[in-house]
Amino acid sequence: MTNTxxxxxxxxxxxxxxxxxxxxxxxxxxxxxSRGINDDNLVEKFQTFLRLALKHEPVNIGDATKGGSIRxxxxxxxxxxWRRDHRPDPERVIAEIDGHTTVAAVFDNYEAMEKxxxxxxxxxxxxxxxxxxxxxxxxxxxxxxxxxRHSVEYSIGFSGRVDKLPExxxxxxxxxxxxGMVSANFAKKMLEWVRENRRTPEExxxxxxxxxxxGVFNITRAERIMKRACNxxx
Amino acid sequence: xxxxxxxxxxxxxxxxxxPVGAIxxxxxxxxxxxxxxxxxxxxxxxxxxxxxxxxxxxxxAVRRVxxxxxxxxxxxxxxxxxxxxxxxxxxxxxxxxRAFSDPQVPHESTGIHxxxxxxxxxxxxxxxxKEGEAGFVVEFGRPGVGARFRDIQRITTVxxxxxxxxxxxxxxxSLMTDRSRGVIREDILNEKILSAIVEIKAPTxxxxxxxxxxxxxAREVDTVIxxxxxxxxxxxxxxxxxxxxxxxxxxxxxxxTNLGLGQPTEIQNxxxxxxxx
Numbered sequence: 001m002t003n004t005x006x007x008x009x010x011x012x013x014x015x016x017x018x019x020x021x022x023x024x025x026x027x028x029x030x031x032x033x034s035r036g037i038n039d040d041n042l043v044e045k046f047q048t049f050l051r052l053a054l055k056h057e058p059v060n061i062g063d064a065t066k067g068g069s070i071r072x073x074x075x076x077x078x079x080x081x082w083r084r085d086h087r088p089d090p091e092r093v094i095a096e097i098d099g100h101t102t103v104a105a106v107f108d109n110y111e112a113m114e115k116x117x118x119x120x121x122x123x124x125x126x127x128x129x130x131x132x133x134x135x136x137x138x139x140x141x142x143x144x145x146x147x148x149r150h151s152v153e154y155s156i157g158f159s160g161r162v163d164k165l166p167e168x169x170x171x172x173x174x175x176x177x178x179x180g181m182v183s184a185n186f187a188k189k190m191l192e193w194v195r196e197n198r199r200t201p202e203e204x205x206x207x208x209x210x211x212x213x214x215g216v217f218n219i220t221r222a223e224r225i226m227k228r229a230c231n232x233x234x
Numbered sequence: 235x236x237x238x239x240x241x242x243x244x245x246x247x248x249x250x251x252x253p254v255g256a257i258x259x260x261x262x263x264x265x266x267x268x269x270x271x272x273x274x275x276x277x278x279x280x281x282x283x284x285x286x287x288x289x290x291x292x293x294x295a296v297r298r299v300x301x302x303x304x305x306x307x308x309x310x311x312x313x314x315x316x317x318x319x320x321x322x323x324x325x326x327x328x329x330x331x332r333a334f335s336d337p338q339v340p341h342e343s344t345g346i347h348x349x350x351x352x353x354x355x356x357x358x359x360x361x362x363x364k365e366g367e368a369g370f371v372v373e374f375g376r377p378g379v380g381a382r383f384r385d386i387q388r389i390t391t392v393x394x395x396x397x398x399x400x401x402x403x404x405x406x407x408s409l410m411t412d413r414s415r416g417v418i419r420e421d422i423l424n425e426k427i428l429s430a431i432v433e434i435k436a437p438t439x440x441x442x443x444x445x446x447x448x449x450x451x452a453r454e455v456d457t458v459i460x461x462x463x464x465x466x467x468x469x470x471x472x473x474x475x476x477x478x479x480x481x482x483x484x485x486x487x488x489x490x491t492n493l494g495l496g497q498p499t500e501i502q503n504x505x506x507x508x509x510x511x
Binding site: 003008016020030033035037039040064074076077078084120121128131133142143147148179181182184189197198210 | 249250251252253254255268276278281282283284285286287288291292308309310311312313337338339352353355356357358359360363369371373376378379410428429445448449452453455456457458459461462463464465466467469470471472473475476479484485486487488489490491492493494495496498499502504
């Protein structure tokens with residue numbers, strides 16, 4: 001789940017603006033366990049985690065070994081080019097959990113994350129729970145839920161051959177799959193398609209989400225980024 | 235990974251899908267091909283694309299007619315119409331590429347998927363990073379650039395000289411032949427991977443010096459490096475690290491917070507027994 005750590009935003013720009021816009025639609029809560037320490041009844045605990053998450057309407061959920069709620073299909077027919085089913089399938093994610101993995105829920109608002117964290121605390125699952133979000137927002141959530149943070153990990157951005165990176169908007173989209181499964185070239189292509197009105201931002205976000213193999217791609221944020229970049233009202 | 239020339243219809247959908255740009259349409263044969271030296275075996279093209287299993291002859295005929303009339307066919311961008319992408323049996327050392335690039339393959343050394351690291355995500359039960367310590371997660375090749383082990387070794391050998399402690403339970407450390415010198419086994423040095431994480435630990439007061447060293451070293455490699463720094467919070471949930479990073483001018487906006495809700499099974503069982511009583 002380091003794959004949620006380095007999500008690019010203006011805060012990490014190489015010439016950062018003095019007051020970057022806060023990210024208020026990208027909060028991830030994920031769970032994992034350690035072998036031989038707290039991994040008993042793991043499938044049941046992960047399923048409980050995701051079921052509780054669903055009550056708060058996450059924009060995506062995922063199992064790192066199987067995929068997210070929007071996945072590629074191996075059985076399409078040519079009608080898919082005209083009538084594609086873009087609906088997420090969260091029940092499939094829950095049903096297919098079969099052991100050690102990392103499960104994640106992505107929320108597009110603070111309130112949903114905070115309520116979910118309160119419920120998770122009350123559920124006493126005994127597995128490790130983490131928030132991946134702006135650090136201050138995660139701290140506020142912990143304070144609101146009466147939790148003393150155990151550990152923190154800060155992303156301090158990119159260095160080295162940063163000249164090899166794509167431009168900022170593409171990077172914002174592609175880094176929402178930190179494993180790199182949403183390629184920069186594909187993100188660029190989707191931006192162009194939205195700009196040319198060949199696809200809607202909603203469709204383009206779902207194409208990209210299918211490549212994120214652990215379900216942490218934030219569809220709502222991707223739509224917002226593309227609408228902003230293409231001057232579409234949102 | 236390979237693209238079957240008998241099935242490929244050169245629709246080009248897979249070209250932008252590849253995270254490292256290793257796929258292109260070869261004009262001489264009119265088929266998509268993969269540059270095997272650049273391919274990191276991440277399986278994104280194979281697993282991420284939806285499939286239709288159409289007859290290649292039929293698809294080529296339709297495409298030829300459309301091309302003749304200059305029609306722009308606007309297909310779904312994430313579909314391989316003829317299921318032409320074929321995984322290949324990988325042997326050592328190439329198999330290392332997949333281990334570090336395909337997030338759905340668990341690392342043998344740690345049993346963890348993705349990049350195979352737990353960092354502070356399970357620190358509430360593993361206590362890997364203790365109070366007074368800082369954990370560093372130095373990731374090579376991310377986002378979307380890729381890295382060769384030769385570049386990773388250039389950094390690990392210098393880090394070793396700085397006297398930092400490499401995390402033992404880490405996929406890159408498991409491939410080192412001499413951890414005290416940060417030396418990685420020779421036969422994989424030219425292998426390209428999508429990303430790999432080196433984890434080190436140092437006392438909190440050394441955070442500025444270690445980060446400066448990483449920043450300086452980053453200029454010497456032919457890839458991108460993403461860095462994360464972690465710390466254990468105190469009993470009321472505060473940490474010193476944020477202040478140190480701010481003082482040093484690092485953009486520490488986003489991060490992960492371990493809520494401390496994990497509990498070893500025996501403690502949880504005894505607590506549950508108490509509640510039942």
